Amino acid sequence: MSKASIPCRRFLVTGQVQGVFYRASTQAEAAQHGLTGWVRNRDDGRVEVLACGSPAGLDALETWLHEGPPRAEVESVTSEPADNPGMRGFEIV
Numbered sequence: 001m002s003k004a005s006i007p008c009r010r011f012l013v014t015g016q017v018q019g020v021f022y023r024a025s026t027q028a029e030a031a032q033h034g035l036t037g038w039v040r041n042r043d044d045g046r047v048e049v050l051a052c053g054s055p056a057g058l059d060a061l062e063t064w065l066h067e068g069p070p071r072a073e074v075e076s077v078t079s080e081p082a083d084n085p086g087m088r089g090f091e092i093v
Contacts, residue, residue, distance in 0.1 A: 008037065008052035010082040013065055015075035017047045023092045025069040026061075030090040033057035037085070040093045052084050 013022070018041050026039045026049060035053035042048050051061055065077045 006052050006084050007055055007058060008050065008082040008084045009058050009062070009079050011049040011051070011062065011065055012042075012078045013047040013049065013068070013074060014045075014077075015068075016071075016073035017068060018045060020071035021069045022047050022072050025072075026065070027090050027092055029064045030061055033060050035061060036087045036090055038087065038091045038093045050082055050085065051090070052082075052087070 023039045023041065026047070030037065030039075030049075030051055033053060033056075035051045035057050037049065037051040039047060039049045049061075049065065051058055062077065062079055066074055068074050
């Protein structure tokens with residue numbers, strides 16, 4: 001499968017999502033679904049996720065992002081299609 005044919009999504013997660021192990025938990029969840037990409041804290045307090053892989057894996061990650069780890073308080077998650085950066089793993093950046 002070519003890089004261009006692998007679907008990717010960019011998620012923005014709003015709420016109490018920094019300082020609650022959200023990035024590390026997202027990395028572990030993405031790995032469970034065989035996704036590649038990255039997760040990072042944004043200066044505005046949100047967490048940004050770029051994930052690539054199977055549609056089912058992306059859907060599962062999006063469902064999980066609405067809950068997050070136990071200490072997170074997720075208010076909203078937005079999703080949009082994204083270009084594939086061609087990553088091999090899933091990193092915290």
